[in-house]
Amino acid sequence: MEGPADDASAPERSRLFLPSLLDGQVAIVTGAGSGLGRETALELARCGARVTICGRRAEPLEETVALDPHGLIEAHVCDIREEDQVQRLVDVVIGRNSKIDLLVNNAGGQFLAPAESITPKGFRTVIRLNVEGTWLMTHAVATKAMIPSGRGGKVFSVTLSPHNGMPGMAHSGAARAAVENLMRTLAIEWARFDVKLLALAAGQFETQTLMSKYPQAIVDQIAHTIPLGRLGSEREWAEMVAYLASSAGDFFSGTVITMDGARDDWLGPWPPPQATDEEGRPLSEERREPVRPSPDSGAQAPQV
Numbered sequence: 438m439e440g441p442a443d444d445a446s447a448p449e450r451s452r453l454f455l456p457s458l459l460d461g462q463v464a465i466v467t468g469a470g471s472g473l474g475r476e477t478a479l480e481l482a483r484c485g486a487r488v489t490i491c492g493r494r495a496e497p498l499e500e501t502v503a504l505d506p507h508g509l510i511e512a513h514v515c516d517i518r519e520e521d522q523v524q525r526l527v528d529v530v531i532g533r534n535s536k537i538d539l540l541v542n543n544a545g546g547q548f549l550a551p552a553e554s555i556t557p558k559g560f561r562t563v564i565r566l567n568v569e570g571t572w573l574m575t576h577a578v579a580t581k582a583m584i585p586s587g588r589g590g591k592v593f594s595v596t597l598s599p600h601n602g603m604p605g606m607a608h609s610g611a612a613r614a615a616v617e618n619l620m621r622t623l624a625i626e627w628a629r630f631d632v633k634l635l636a637l638a639a640g641q642f643e644t645q646t647l648m649s650k651y652p653q654a655i656v657d658q659i660a661h662t663i664p665l666g667r668l669g670s671e672r673e674w675a676e677m678v679a680y681l682a683s684s685a686g687d688f689f690s691g692t693v694i695t696m697d698g699a700r701d702d703w704l705g706p707w708p709p710p711q712a713t714d715e716e717g718r719p720l721s722e723e724r725r726e727p728v729r730p731s732p733d734s735g736a737q738a739p740q741v
């Protein structure tokens with residue numbers, strides 16, 4: 438099954454939105470030197486937002502800047518785990534733009550490993566990046582820009598689907614659950630400042646990282662684990678972020694928005710292959726005589 442094709446023929450324009458949708462908005466997107474973050478930054482810029490992107494390495498960030506024909510994206514090297522770097526990034530963005538309307542906490546990651554082999558250091562590393570990094574960015578942007586300006590703003594934090602357990606990623610599952618609760622809690626506390634916060638839970642998306650980092654046997658099977666039968670595209674993800682950043686998203690806060698082709702609800706296609714009739718249709722209820730084994734005869738006798 439194929440999803441909507443990415444519109445490579447017109448990468449400078451949004452497939453869905455007017456170029457003025459986010460005119461005048463100032464955004465930060467973390468981890469935008471690749472994958473979902475890069476496409477998010479590009480889509481926000483296609484819609485007129487001024488976007489500062491960050492990551493630890495300058496080169497991928499510059500590649501994202503070069504893909505933006507509108508000149509609306511600026512790059513700033515920043516490790517979101519380092520408090521001083523985060524403070525500096527936020528100061529720079531405020532210094533240049535006088536405000537911040539949107540923060541997309543996209544930077545994150547983990548490594549695939551059975552729980553019994555995750556060391557304390559490995560666990561701490563994943564928690565530090567995904568939870569503490571998200572907290573540092575969110576707190577700095579809110580306290581330096583969104584709250585004192587009296588204008589409020591939006592914070593979106595990328596998390597993971599499925600939610601009912603993350604075998605092979607115990608550290609990241611725990612981290613993303615923490616981030617989802619953080620977004621819910623801050624949405625209550627900071628509603629009085631008109632700061633809206635969401636967790637955006639990503640299922641499996643066809644990013645370079647996902648396609649190249651995980652074992653091929655797992656990558657080959659992913660589409661079969663998703664009820665819609667395919668991975669998500671970076672562009673679909675970025676369009677959701679732009680929509681939520683627009684005024685259409687102004688009443689969303691304190692919740693988790695999941696984009697995962699129904700993976701949160703079910704593993705694989707429906708009907709499952711072993712529960713179909715001869716034509717491959719889902720089995721329906723049928724009324725028949727229950728058959729129970731008789732202890733005397735060993736034969737199966739019908740019962741009412």
Ligand SMILES: NC(=O)c1ccc[n+]([C@@H]2O[C@H](COP(=O)([O-])OP(=O)(O)OC[C@H]3O[C@@H](n4cnc5c(N)ncnc54)[C@H](OP(=O)(O)O)[C@@H]3O)[C@@H](O)[C@H]2O)c1
Pocket residue numbers: 467468469470471472473474491492493494495497515516517518543544545546547566570595596597598639640641642643644645646647
């Ligand atoms: N792809 C999927 O299917 C999927 C599914 C669920 C969730 N997600 C989540 O969605 C987000 C983006 O995923 P992706 O697939 O696009 O991954 P990606 O291409 O690996 O992007 C992650 C980005 O984060 C940056 N980064 C990592 N550590 C950082 C740090 N300490 N400070 C600042 N930036 C940092 C990386 O750049 P540097 O290395 O230069 O810092 C990189 O550009 C991640 O949080 C990921 O876990 C992805």
